[in-house]
Amino acid sequence: MHRILQRQIEHFFGKDKNIPEDWKEFLDAVSQTYAHFDEDRELLDRSLSLSSEEFFENSRKLEKAKQEVEQIVEERTLQLAEEKSRLLASVENLSLGFAMFDLQGKVLNINQAFKNFLAINTLENLSELNSLLGKDSVLQKLFDKCLNSKQPVNLENFSLGKKYFTFFLTPVILANTNQVIGVVMIIEDFTKEQEIDKAKSEFIILASHQLRTPLTIIKWNSEFLTKQVTENPALFNYIKNIKAIEEGTSRMAALIQALLNVTRVEIGKLAISPELISPEEVSRLSMEELRAQAEIKDLAVKEFYEQGLPQMKADPNLLKIILQNLLTNAVKYTPEKGMISLGVGVDKENILNKPAVVFTVSDTGYGIPFQDQTRIFTKLFRSENIKLVGASGTGLGLYLTKAIVESCGGKIWFKSPVHMSHASSAQGSSFFVALPVDGVPKKEGVTFLPENNSREVLYS
Numbered sequence: 288m289h290r291i292l293q294r295q296i297e298h299f300f301g302k303d304k305n306i307p308e309d310w311k312e313f314l315d316a317v318s319q320t321y322a323h324f325d326e327d328r329e330l331l332d333r334s335l336s337l338s339s340e341e342f343f344e345n346s347r348k349l350e351k352a353k354q355e356v357e358q359i360v361e362e363r364t365l366q367l368a369e370e371k372s373r374l375l376a377s378v379e380n381l382s383l384g385f386a387m388f389d390l391q392g393k394v395l396n397i398n399q400a401f402k403n404f405l406a407i408n409t410l411e412n413l414s415e416l417n418s419l420l421g422k423d424s425v426l427q428k429l430f431d432k433c434l435n436s437k438q439p440v441n442l443e444n445f446s447l448g449k450k451y452f453t454f455f456l457t458p459v460i461l462a463n464t465n466q467v468i469g470v471v472m473i474i475e476d477f478t479k480e481q482e483i484d485k486a487k488s489e490f491i492i493l494a495s496h497q498l499r500t501p502l503t504i505i506k507w508n509s510e511f512l513t514k515q516v517t518e519n520p521a522l523f524n525y526i527k528n529i530k531a532i533e534e535g536t537s538r539m540a541a542l543i544q545a546l547l548n549v550t551r552v553e554i555g556k557l558a559i560s561p562e563l564i565s566p567e568e569v570s571r572l573s574m575e576e577l578r579a580q581a582e583i584k585d586l587a588v589k590e591f592y593e594q595g596l597p598q599m600k601a602d603p604n605l606l607k608i609i610l611q612n613l614l615t616n617a618v619k620y621t622p623e624k625g626m627i628s629l630g631v632g633v634d635k636e637n638i639l640n641k642p643a644v645v646f647t648v649s650d651t652g653y654g655i656p657f658q659d660q661t662r663i664f665t666k667l668f669r670s671e672n673i674k675l676v677g678a679s680g681t682g683l684g685l686y687l688t689k690a691i692v693e694s695c696g697g698k699i700w701f702k703s704p705v706h707m708s709h710a711s712s713a714q715g716s717s718f719f720v721a722l723p724v725d726g727v728p729k730k731e732g733v734t735f736l737p738e739n740n741s742r743e744v745l746y747s
């Protein structure tokens with residue numbers, strides 16, 4: 288019998304009194320229940336004492352971990368502080384201008400070069416910088432674009448007085464949250480490069496002009512000699528030599544003209560005079576002027592004009608130069624009895640993201656070797672396969688054509704399925720030019736004239 292139950296029975300029935308027989312079974316059950324209670328309490332006590340031990344052990348571990356973390360944080364803070372000072376020292380000594388802004392445009396950090404470039408002692412915020420540059424909102428717009436797009440943005444060739452700068456803006460993004468917290472602005476001073484470029488271009492223009500005089504004299508004299516020789520049969524043998532002089536002069540004249548044009552385009556002196564034109568009319572004219580050259584090589588000439596072509600705003604002279612360059616190449620780089628074609632149609636692929644007309648000049652010629660295809664629009668580049676067939680050229684035509692097309696708001700590209708440098712594997716080329724129907728605004732500068740006219744200008 289459980290001791291507590293025993294005591295209670297004794298208390299209730301008296302010590303010596305016998306317990307009624309029919310209670311015994313019931314009291315045994317109660318006694319067992321008491322015993323279960325005891326077991327449970329013992330278990331509970333044990334687990335309680337155990338968990339408090341664990342608790343103390345864990346707190347000790349926690350305290351130790353806390354101390355370790357604190358030490359790591361302290362060391363890391365020190366490292367960060369060192370890194371920050373190193374970074375600031377390098378930023379301070381950068382030859383590029385450096386400034387860091389927060390989201391509101393407040394300057395958080397700025398180096399000496401930045402202040403030197405803009406001739407300032409301090410800079411508080413972006414609006415101060417905007418008014419300092421005198422071109423309100425240009426930088427603000429750029430700043431907003433950088434923040435919104437989360438992408439770096441540039442502002443090139445920004446002129447301030449006699450200086451030229453490029454601004455590079457980069458968003459500062461928190462790596463884990465992808466949240467923008469500010470903008471870093473770098474300024475590069477391009478004044479010296481600009482001056483060198485300008486001097487170089489001016490030299491080329493001057494030298495080219497100077498070269499025209501002796502060329503004109505050679506041209507006049509060879510014309511005079513041709514006349515003398517044709518009038519005097521005894522001198523017929525010399526006609527070949529005089530022709531060679533004339534050809535050489537023409538090639539040099541073309542090269543000088545191309546150099547002059549390239550230089551003018553590079554220094555942004557290309558004049559654009561858009562007017563409402565019929566793309567078909569200008570194309571037909573350009574093709575007509577080239578027909579004689581194509582006939583010499585017995586080339587088939589084809590033209591395709593889409594029905595209902597729109598009138599477009601474009602500079603007819605520039606369009607003619609573009610087409611002339613492409614057509615001349617097609618004739619030059621297609622062997623005898625081949626075929627060249629000119630097609631004009633409406634842009635169906637929305638290449639310029641606005642209505643455009645696409646001009647296509649195709650040929651069945653030597654094509655452009657695969658390995659040269661990325662360099663075809665670079666200055667002075669000529670493919671090996673073309674050099675092999677001995678076609679003359681300057682390597683400036685496509686570079687100039689691309690520059691003109693882009694100045695007119697257009698795009699130029701080509702397809703040529705040749706995969707080997709060997710001319711015999713040729714499958715021709717197609718050059719495409721897309722120009723916007725609404726054109727670009729008029730621009731002052733040097734007027735470029737198509738081939739025939741420019742020759743006259745050169746020799747006059």
Ligand code: ADP
Pocket residue numbers: 616617620650652653654655663668669670671673679680681682683684685686715716
């Ligand atoms: P140029 O014709 O005076 O060499 P371009 O700049 O007009 O200079 O052309 C550059 C080069 O591109 C050419 O030398 C030639 O290798 C290649 N090229 C241009 N057009 C064609 C064409 N229609 N077919 C094959 N190759 C071409």
